[in-house]
Amino acid sequence: AQTVTQSQPEMSVQEAETVTLSCTYDTSENNYYLFWYKQPPSRQMILVIRQEAYKQQNATENRFSVNFQKAAKSFSLKISDSQLGDTAMYFCAFMKPGLDDKVIFGPGTSLSVIP
Amino acid sequence: AAGVIQSPRHLIKEKRETATLKCYPIPRHDTVYWYQQGPGQDPQFLISFYEKMQSDKGSIPDRFSAQQFSDYHSELNMSSLELGDSALYFCASSSPQRGYNEQFFGPGTRLTVL
Structure with a gap:
């Protein structure tokens, strides 16, 4: 079974x-997808960034980038030039490819951006 | 672009009552997933449907049932509601055009059981 861990509450x-x-994260799969979701106080689940495990290149989306280390099973999110609107709960998530699979979420990290 | 629609957005029920949550996937999305997010918790998978058939099942109580209809919308039926059922219920959809490799989440239905 897959598990996702976020050590920073x-x-x-x-x-x-x-x-x-x-x-x-922990998995025995070789091909999978990793995501970072943002959940602001509105509690909408917003996809921030997506990484395909078979791609070596780290994904980037504007101010958001990831450091994907497949061997270490590590997937960190870097937010540059933090903005007040970035204040939210951030969930790391895992999904196997294909139609039948659910998203497995980590416990989340609550990020506060201080003015 | 069209998004996943969930209704109602908020629902208040008494213990032992029933509730029905509805989910309308993005057009041409044929797969629907339901998740439950309790207070201060991460979302947990409940159940999914592909082409109107149940495709996977997670930690869904026997008091809950769900189905997907011919127009691909889905309904989650919850009976004998308990206080612990108070949560945010997300629906997500995916499509063959994207290889089912991404799920698009709706805004959620916030259920409060009193």
């Missing part, structure tokens, strides 16, 4: 600074 960062959220 809470983090804070000054506005305009950079912060890195950690995530590790």
Whole structure:
């Protein structure tokens, strides 16, 4: 069974600074997808970034980038130039490819951006 | 772009009552997933449907049932509600065009059981 671990329940960062959220996972699969979801106070689940395990290149989306270390089963999220709107719960998530599979979420990291 | 629609957005019920949550996937998405997120917790998978057939089942109580209809919308039926059923219920959908490799989440239905 797959598991996702986020060892930082809470983090804070000054506005305009950079912060890195950690995530590790456990799987015996070779091909899979990893995601970071953002859940602001509205509790909408928003996809931030997506990484395909068979791709060596780390995914980037504007101010968001990941450091994907497949051998170490590590998938950290870096947020650059943090903005107040980045304040949210961030969930790391895992999914096997294909139609039948569910998303497995980590416990989440609550990020506060301080003005 | 069209998103996943869930209704109602908020629902308040008494213990032992029943509730029905509805999910309308993105057009041309044929697969629907239901998740439950308790207070302060991460979302947990309940059940999924592909082409109107149940495709996978997670930690869904026997008091809950769900189905997917011919227009691909899905309903989650919850009976004999308990206080512990108070949660945010997400529906997500995926499509063959994206190889089912990404799930798009709806805004959620917040269920409160009193």
